[in-house]
Amino acid sequence: MREDVWHRLDLIARKILPFFVTLLLIMAAMVPLRVPLLSPVIPALPLIAVYYWSVYKPDLMPIWAIFLIGLFHDLLSAGPAGVGILSLLLVYGLVESLRRLLVGAGFLAIWLVFVPVAAAASLSTWLLTCLIETRLFDLEPTLFQYFATIAGYPCLAWVLSQLQRSLIR
Amino acid sequence: MGLTGARGPEELGIGFGQEDHLDRSSSTVLRLAAPVKAWIQRSALLLLITAAVALMLLGRIESGIVQAARSTVADAVTPILDFASRPISGTVDTLESAQNLMALAKENADLREANRRLRSWQAVAYRLEAQNGALRDLLRMAPDPHSSYVTARVVADNGGAFVRSVLVNAGRNHSVVQGQAAVTGEGLAGRVAQVGARSAQVLLITDMNSRIPVMLAHSRERAVLAGNNTNRPALLYLGPRNQVEPGDRILTSGDGGVFPAGLPVGVVAASEDGKVWVQPFVDWDRMEYLRLIDFELSGLLLSAGGAD
Numbered sequence: 001m002r003e004d005v006w007h008r009l010d011l012i013a014r015k016i017l018p019f020f021v022t023l024l025l026i027m028a029a030m031v032p033l034r035v036p037l038l039s040p041v042i043p044a045l046p047l048i049a050v051y052y053w054s055v056y057k058p059d060l061m062p063i064w065a066i067f068l069i070g071l072f073h074d075l076l077s078a079g080p081a082g083v084g085i086l087s088l089l090l091v092y093g094l095v096e097s098l099r100r101l102l103v104g105a106g107f108l109a110i111w112l113v114f115v116p117v118a119a120a121a122s123l124s125t126w127l128l129t130c131l132i133e134t135r136l137f138d139l140e141p142t143l144f145q146y147f148a149t150i151a152g153y154p155c156l157a158w159v160l161s162q163l164q165r166s167l168i169r
Numbered sequence: 170m171g172l173t174g175a176r177g178p179e180e181l182g183i184g185f186g187q188e189d190h191l192d193r194s195s196s197t198v199l200r201l202a203a204p205v206k207a208w209i210q211r212s213a214l215l216l217l218i219t220a221a222v223a224l225m226l227l228g229r230i231e232s233g234i235v236q237a238a239r240s241t242v243a244d245a246v247t248p249i250l251d252f253a254s255r256p257i258s259g260t261v262d263t264l265e266s267a268q269n270l271m272a273l274a275k276e277n278a279d280l281r282e283a284n285r286r287l288r289s290w291q292a293v294a295y296r297l298e299a300q301n302g303a304l305r306d307l308l309r310m311a312p313d314p315h316s317s318y319v320t321a322r323v324v325a326d327n328g329g330a331f332v333r334s335v336l337v338n339a340g341r342n343h344s345v346v347q348g349q350a351a352v353t354g355e356g357l358a359g360r361v362a363q364v365g366a367r368s369a370q371v372l373l374i375t376d377m378n379s380r381i382p383v384m385l386a387h388s389r390e391r392a393v394l395a396g397n398n399t400n401r402p403a404l405l406y407l408g409p410r411n412q413v414e415p416g417d418r419i420l421t422s423g424d425g426g427v428f429p430a431g432l433p434v435g436v437v438a439a440s441e442d443g444k445v446w447v448q449p450f451v452d453w454d455r456m457e458y459l460r461l462i463d464f465e466l467s468g469l470l471l472s473a474g475g476a477d
Contacts, residue, residue, distance in 0.1 A: 030326055032325065032456075063210070063217060072242065074224075075238050075242040078327050078372075079328075079330075080228055081228040081235050082226075126330075
């Protein structure tokens with residue numbers, strides 16, 4: 001009986017792990033590094049994580065979890081609320097519509113698909129922020145962050161794949 | 170499977186085997202379930218998109234609720250961020266002290282020289298302070314209000330691509346109030362924009378929405394320092410006849426009564442075609458602690474050395 005309870009708890013813990021790891025990544029991206037010139041090129045870690053789990057383990061990254069992740073990000077960051085949620089929901093929608101292409105695809109193909117998906121998410125963030133703040137923001141920081149996100153994908157995807165292997169049976 | 174069995178009689182009547190029947194009916198369920206599932210997914214997506222748009226508009230129109238939610242989230246995660254940011258500053262400090270060790274001898278000589286120079290400046294300062302006091306007495310001037318301050322650690326760089334702001338680990342519990350000036354040892358860094366119970370968000374002077382009343386140190390000419398999301402905020406509303414030279418010092422003017430007057434802000438970095446840019450004194454990459462200056466409560470909280 002007790003083992004059954006532990007087994008269940010274990011199962012639940014494994015299921016909610018991707019969600020909480022993504023929340024941790026949001027916080028990690030905000031830790032002040034105090035290294036000159038590095039702050040503008042911190043990759044959008046939640047974007048990578050949401051894409052990764054939506055592609056490899058969609059059942060562990062349901063749509064409401066994506067919404068909550070976006071909400072947490074928007075409330076913790078000083079940017080306009082709602083923008084991060086919409087960009088992550090866009091990622092979800094794109095992955096869902098590209099599902100057939102992504103099933104069984106190798107790492108390189110999935111990374112290649114991430115290039116336009118991340119572009120759509122970054123551009124939508126920029127566009128929505130400009131709209132809601134009714135002023136034209138410089139596109140340069142967004143582009144910097146976009147390229148950092150593309151470059152950072154393999155690294156974080158590797159870490160997440162290790163996590164997936166060790167914790168999710 | 171129990172439910173799907175109810176659908177089976179006519180299929181059984183045609184004479185399929187039990188296993189075959191199960192297969193077929195489960196595939197019927199799958200055929201039916203797939204569109205239903207897709208429909209639910211699609212409507213959930215629409216619903217959540219609507220919720221996000223509503224949140225966007227709510228934040229734009231009535232930001233009280235959104236701000237309260239922001240403060241709650243910031244309060245909840247500040248201990249985690251505080252914990253996470255410590256080893257990083259420790260590592261950076263260690264690296265720096267290792268670099269410093271190598272340059273120790275030269276630095277010592279430089280410091281001795283600087284010390285000699287500063288001692289003579291100290292003598293000048295004492296003399297001017299005494300003279301200033303005497304002149305104030307002559308004029309019967311009201312003394313400057315004292316101010317106290319709270320020192321807080323910068324625990325998160327939560328600006329992102331569009332906002333220049335940081336999160337500090339002090340809030341209402343430490344008598345931090347919205348609007349207070351945030352300074353480092355070098356100069357003005359920003360203004361407290363939002364306060365939680367144990368966290369506060371500081372909007373930096375480089376942010377696009379930052380407007381600080383300032384003055385030129387030598388001519389006392391008033392102007393407004395306007396952030397533009399770059400490291401060099403602009404100087405607006407300067408008088409037309411004003412001659413501004415690169416290197417001129419900029420101080421807070423104290424207009425508006427929120428900030429103390431005379432906080433160092435930066436130096437004029439460049440001026441062309443009537444546009445002036447300011448290089449702030451603050452070293453953004455080493456901003457580990459911020460002092461939040463309590464100015465309005467001056468009469469209640471007297472603290473020696475707090476006024477600067």
